Amino acid sequence: MSLTADQTVDALRAAGEPTRLRLLSLLSGEELSVMEMSRILDQSQPRVSRHLKLMTDAGLIERFPDGARVYYRLSHDAQARRLIDTVLDILADDAGEADHRRLDEVRKEREEAAESYFEQVAPQWDRLRSLYISEAAVEAALERAVGPGPFERVVDLGTGSGRMLTLFGKRAKMSVGLDLSQNMLNIARANVSKAGLDKVELRHGDIFATRLPAGSADLVIVHQVLHYLADPSAAVAEAARLVCHEGRLVIVDFAPHDFEHMREAHQHRRLGFADGEINTWLVEAGLTPTAPIALPPDNEGLTVTIWTAERSAAQARKSA
Numbered sequence: 206m207s208l209t210a211d212q213t214v215d216a217l218r219a220a221g222e223p224t225r226l227r228l229l230s231l232l233s234g235e236e237l238s239v240m241e242m243s244r245i246l247d248q249s250q251p252r253v254s255r256h257l258k259l260m261t262d263a264g265l266i267e268r269f270p271d272g273a274r275v276y277y278r279l280s281h282d283a284q285a286r287r288l289i290d291t292v293l294d295i296l297a298d299d300a301g302e303a304d305h306r307r308l309d310e311v312r313k314e315r316e317e318a319a320e321s322y323f324e325q326v327a328p329q330w331d332r333l334r335s336l337y338i339s340e341a342a343v344e345a346a347l348e349r350a351v352g353p354g355p356f357e358r359v360v361d362l363g364t365g366s367g368r369m370l371t372l373f374g375k376r377a378k379m380s381v382g383l384d385l386s387q388n389m390l391n392i393a394r395a396n397v398s399k400a401g402l403d404k405v406e407l408r409h410g411d412i413f414a415t416r417l418p419a420g421s422a423d424l425v426i427v428h429q430v431l432h433y434l435a436d437p438s439a440a441v442a443e444a445a446r447l448v449c450h451e452g453r454l455v456i457v458d459f460a461p462h463d464f465e466h467m468r469e470a471h472q473h474r475r476l477g478f479a480d481g482e483i484n485t486w487l488v489e490a491g492l493t494p495t496a497p498i499a500l501p502p503d504n505e506g507l508t509v510t511i512w513t514a515e516r517s518a519a520q521a522r523k524s525a
């Protein structure tokens with residue numbers, strides 16, 4: 206499908222202003238909040254919001270509320286993306302380069318805050334992780350979603366204290382747990398050895414670039430990690446890349462919620478995820494999602510959702 210002349214002119218008009226081009230360029234890297242963009246551009250939030258509204262109305266970008274914050278990302282529409290990529294491709298601008306340097310600073314601050322949080326909470330993590338959810342119910346549902354196995358190779362991304370490895374490691378010929386925090390990995394090491402598991406590899410690494418081979422795992426788990434990340438869709442794509450023919454990716458995270466204090470107190474970036482959002486990422490990553498499982502809280506806690514997706518033989522051939 207292509208755009209009509211009117212649609213093209215509308216889209217170009219919406220993008221045709223220096224601040225708006227700078228915003229498009231920033232959003233080509235990752236989804237950002239109005240607050241972050243206003244800080245990077247050094248312009249007021251109402252002013253930035255006005256530019257964003259114009260581009261949202263023209264279908265160039267998408268707005269999505271997350272608790273009390275509003276985030277923006279580039280449109281998923283293929284034609285809009287082609288137009289934006291073409292414009293950004295020919296753009297060479299000093300202001301844009303300075304913006305990306307400031308974006309790097311913002312990103313670095315965010316990552317350092319999250320990393321130092323995990324380094325500090327590592328010893329208490331097993332107590333903290335059960336504060337807002339009924340762990341037993343989640344793990345029983347997870348057992349059903351994962352299936353009986355046995356598995357050739359389980360990969361647990363953002364393994365933390367290694368709980369997923371101790372749950373599923375016994376049914377796997379070998380498992381890999383990957384995490385950015387050395388303190389978390391030390392706790393995982395102790396837990397894995399206490400559980401008597403010897404075929405477990407614990408690696409220091411980043412979920413966005415795992416350096417694990419494509420199609421190398423029949424079970425990939427991302428348990429309570431996505432809500433900390435700046436670009437959760439990129440993490441889903443990397444996790445999906447690891448899934449082999451007839452293998453499975455299981456993501457566990459919160460459904461959308463409004464516990465705004467989780468951002469400050471526990472470094473959450475996103476307040477949960479809608480089924481449609483995760484399923485879109487899974488399909489874009491070449492997997493076939495099955496129906497999500499929602500686990501509501503007993504009383505005041507958060508709803509946890511389990512999203513499962515598989516790679517069919519045809520999909521595996523296509524991505525080979």
Ligand SMILES: C[S@@+](CC[C@H](N)C(=O)[O-])C[C@H]1O[C@@H](n2cnc3c(N)ncnc32)[C@H](O)[C@@H]1O
Pocket residue numbers: 323334362363364365366367368369383384385386389410411412413427428429430433
């Ligand atoms: C909330 S903990 C969950 C740990 C474990 N999956 C569980 O459910 O108990 C999130 C983990 O993700 C890790 N993490 C955060 N960002 C990461 C990244 N970019 N790459 C790898 N691990 C990351 C943190 O260090 C932390 O151990």
